[in-house]
Amino acid sequence: MPELAEVEFYRKEWDAGLRKKVTRVELHAGKRIFRGIKVKRLAAALEGATYLNSEAQAKLMCFRFSGGVWLGIHLGMSGQLRMELAGFTPEKHDHLVLQQSARALVFSDPRQFGRVHFHEGRDVPTWWAKLPPAVTSPEFTLERVSAFLKRHARLAVKAALLVQTAFPGVGNWMADEILWQARIDPRTLCGKLSKKQIQALWEKAREICRVSLDTIGKDFSDPPEDWLIHQRWTSKGICPRHGVQLKTATIGGRTTRWCARCQH
Template structure:
């Protein structure tokens, strides 16, 4: 699933192509799941002719400010992606190596296409239909954004703040890391990476972490997210010693990482990869 670095990369694509421009053409796929029952032609009409005042992101949600026409929001789900037509793009793991266009040259699994007044185009695609698009009058009025906790990259909590939160939680730290009301933007791979680099076992109860461990967790969280954002979420540029490169594949995946046994098991309802000899 695209997490904060991937979503920030997507936001920057929208910003580069659309901010300060006018959307002169929009194509909205009639997908009742992605649109959650909204009428595609109504959304298309709202988008066409709209000036783009800017873009934003909090956690895993991105948005486009349409001036007096409100705000378009999106969530990438498990396999959604955004790219500029004709420009280089990275591939998230869910894309594999399959062509991004069909035999007629159209983007596969197209959900949204926006053309700016300078001719540049940006598209959102999703082969699994788990992404979402919706609108609101403002960012402040959107209930989904309002329900999020602090964004872990742009407004990270202090060690003291997190210690207070964790002191009230009797859940595994892995599950707490995935709670978007506490850590907006963290997903499964970031949570595993942070716990590995901080040396903390995923099953540890949040309340059991010491002040020093909490500070280490926050430091690693910011460093990991900041680096991933800096390289545009390009996994080929992630450091070789990151657990990220070995954590995938389930039962058929790597059995060791850097010479140590690699365990995969559910924690907090999510598949978790960790190294027991390094994480306590």
């Protein structure tokens, strides 16, 4: 599932269409990604509108068009945004296509766990306004994190990092990376974390999100070579620090990998 940095990368895939008008909207009405939306109204509002700007926050993207039109896109597990040249014909999984004179802005989602949001008007839509503070923002304070962990004292810290209202945009691999760099066992209950561990967790969460945005989010380049991510995907993952094989378990319903030697 795309996480914070991957979402930022895909947001910029539509940059070629900035300040250009949407000439035609093609979509697969009735698909699950449009649940709760009046699809005909969505198409009518976007057709003829100019693409003004966009922003990504957590795992959600927001695209603004002239006429007070807001388009939100959540990629889900398999969603992607891309740009195609003029004359492009949508394929089976291209569920939303904004045709412009020189290009097409495409949202594809084979598994349809993603979602499209839509709003008309000056006011910021609820689905965008209600998002929690970004991990890299000043509002994401140590006190905020400490209070959340205290409220979830019986939850494993790996599962806690996946709660989007607390750590927006952090997904499975990022949570493992944060815990590895903070040297915390992912099975540790939040209520058992020391003040020093909570401090490390907060610092590493901010640092890893920032570096991920500067690498993956910028041009899908790799994060630093000494990060766990380069080993966690391999069948025989080796800890970059110690060279010992990583442990594997399911925590919070997600596959988790860690080093038993340095995370204890």
